[in-house]
Amino acid sequence: MKRLLILFALIWGLVSCNKNPESDIVIFDRYFPYLSFVIVENGVNIFEADPNTMYEVEVIYNGQTYKYTDETRAVPFFELALHTRPSISPYILYFSDFNQGESGSLTLKFRDNEWRLDFSLTGYFEEDEHYIVNGNEITRDDFFEVFPQHKVLPFIIK
Numbered sequence: 001m002k003r004l005l006i007l008f009a010l011i012w013g014l015v016s017c018n019k020n021p022e023s024d025i026v027i028f029d030r031y032f033p034y035l036s037f038v039i040v041e042n043g044v045n046i047f048e049a050d051p052n053t054m055y056e057v058e059v060i061y062n063g064q065t066y067k068y069t070d071e072t073r074a075v076p077f078f079e080l081a082l083h084t085r086p087s088i089s090p091y092i093l094y095f096s097d098f099n100q101g102e103s104g105s106l107t108l109k110f111r112d113n114e115w116r117l118d119f120s121l122t123g124y125f126e127e128d129e130h131y132i133v134n135g136n137e138i139t140r141d142d143f144f145e146v147f148p149q150h151k152v153l154p155f156i157i158k
Contacts, residue, residue, distance in 0.1 A: 092150075
């Protein structure tokens with residue numbers, strides 16, 4: 001029995017060692033902030049009413065334009081993109097992956113509508129994040145509830 005335990009410990013040690021620290025192994029123990037949003041018209045998420053409207057959204061950030069191109073993600077990819085996460089909801093657009101503590105502003109365009117979003121993704125929790133849309137601060141109460149326990153930034157068409 002003692003030999004079996006020693007053999008198990010040796011095998012476990014060999015399997016868990018990374019002999020090549022420069023390898024492509026990715027460890028997902030880090031929080032990557034993201035922006036999740038919907039466009040709301042008359043109290044309705046237009047992405048849910050017509051999923052093709054997601055292709056009309058443009059995000060302009062640091063001089064680069066991002067569009068939705070059927071990309072889906074389940075885990076961080078370490079590059080910015082406009083995408084969905086079908087495991088949560090196919091009717092929410094995400095703009096990620098930001099680095100921890102990133103702040104800035106972006107412009108979101110949809111048809112004849114345009115919103116400026118100033119954001120500060122300073123903490124590990126949503127309560128630490130701050131958003132200003134077209135000069136108006138967004139509080140947690142202003143978020144749009146997509147379904148129970150999941151709220152996202154609303155960009156409202158008036």
